[in-house]
Amino acid sequence: MSKAKLTIINQIRRLRFDHNEMTQQQLAAAIGVSRQTIVAVEKGKYNPSLELAFQIAMVFDQPLEKVFYVASK
Amino acid sequence: MDPKKKNIFASLITAGIVAYWMYNQFPIIDMTDPIQVGQFLLKTIGVSVITNIIMVIVLSLLVGIFAGKEEKPVFDERDQLIELYVMRVILVIFSIGFVTTLGLVGWNNLSINMSLVVLYLCMYAANIIGDLLKLYWYR
Numbered sequence: 001m002s003k004a005k006l007t008i009i010n011q012i013r014r015l016r017f018d019h020n021e022m023t024q025q026q027l028a029a030a031i032g033v034s035r036q037t038i039v040a041v042e043k044g045k046y047n048p049s050l051e052l053a054f055q056i057a058m059v060f061d062q063p064l065e066k067v068f069y070v071a072s073k
Numbered sequence: 074m075d076p077k078k079k080n081i082f083a084s085l086i087t088a089g090i091v092a093y094w095m096y097n098q099f100p101i102i103d104m105t106d107p108i109q110v111g112q113f114l115l116k117t118i119g120v121s122v123i124t125n126i127i128m129v130i131v132l133s134l135l136v137g138i139f140a141g142k143e144e145k146p147v148f149d150e151r152d153q154l155i156e157l158y159v160m161r162v163i164l165v166i167f168s169i170g171f172v173t174t175l176g177l178v179g180w181n182n183l184s185i186n187m188s189l190v191v192l193y194l195c196m197y198a199a200n201i202i203g204d205l206l207k208l209y210w211y212r
Contacts (some may be wrong), residue, residue, distance in 0.1 A: 033149035036075060036211065040151060049150050 007071040012042050015060045015067065031055040076146040078211055079136060083128035084204050088197070090128075091121045110186040114193050155210045162206055163199040170195025 016022040024042070028035045031052065040046035041056075048056070057067045095117060102113050174191045177183040183191070 028147070032147065034075075034077075034147040034152070035144070036077075037149050037151045046151055052150060 007044075008047055008068055009044065009071050010041065010068050012038070012056060012067065015062065019060060027056070027059060030059050075144055075211065077152070078208070079132050080129060081204050081207050081211070083125060083132050085201070085208075086128050086132075087121055087125040088201050088204070090124050091117060091197070094120055104186055104190070105184070107186050110189055114189060117193070155207060158210070159203040159206055163203045166199035166202060167195055170199070 012027070016024070016027060024038045025035050028038045033052065037046065037048075041048050041052075053064060053068055057064045060067060098113060098117075102109050104110060171192065174183070174188045174195070177191070178185065178188050
């Protein structure tokens with residue numbers, strides 16, 4: 001099995017915009033993390049745990065794969 | 074200002090104040106007397122704890138005055154991860170210092186009194202590096 005590092009891309013910024021221009025602070029408060037964590041996830045500097053990823057997807061009422069997906073090579 | 078950054082800054086300022094305090098105390102203390110060395114290290118820990126509390130209060134007041142409302146502190150999974158990395162780095166630095174001190178005691182005739190001071194300084198340096206790393210990861 002290949003051990004190449006996966007590049008995970010997220011659509012949080014676009015989804016926030018689509019949800020009445022939700023702020024990072026509002027999203028952070030909705031899932032109980034700091035705004036800095038949302039900033040880091042959005043920028044791709046931090047990959048959230050599975051639990052946090054599901055929580056983000058649930059806020060936007062989207063399946064997980066619509067929020068996070070692996071970049072095609 | 075992020076409360077986490079505020080605490081890191083408070084810790085770094087405390088480290089500076091404690092370093093100045095230690096620098097002034099060194100000439101007064103007889104390093105050959107284990108009782109004086111023990112008292113000095115204990116006093117240093119006390120000074121650093123009290124200074125840190127005062128610095129956190131002072132910075133909180135300053136942030137409140139100049140930056141307005143402070144963000145509510147939230148400790149999440151990313152903070153836990155950063156904390157874990159920092160603890161690992163601190164442990165590695167302290168372990169290197171501990172082994173080096175043992176080497177100096179064993180082969181370079183470093184006195185036990187001085188080795189206590191060196192171990193304390195290792196922990197002190199490791200904490201400063203840990204704080205700087207936190208600052209880097211929270212940038």
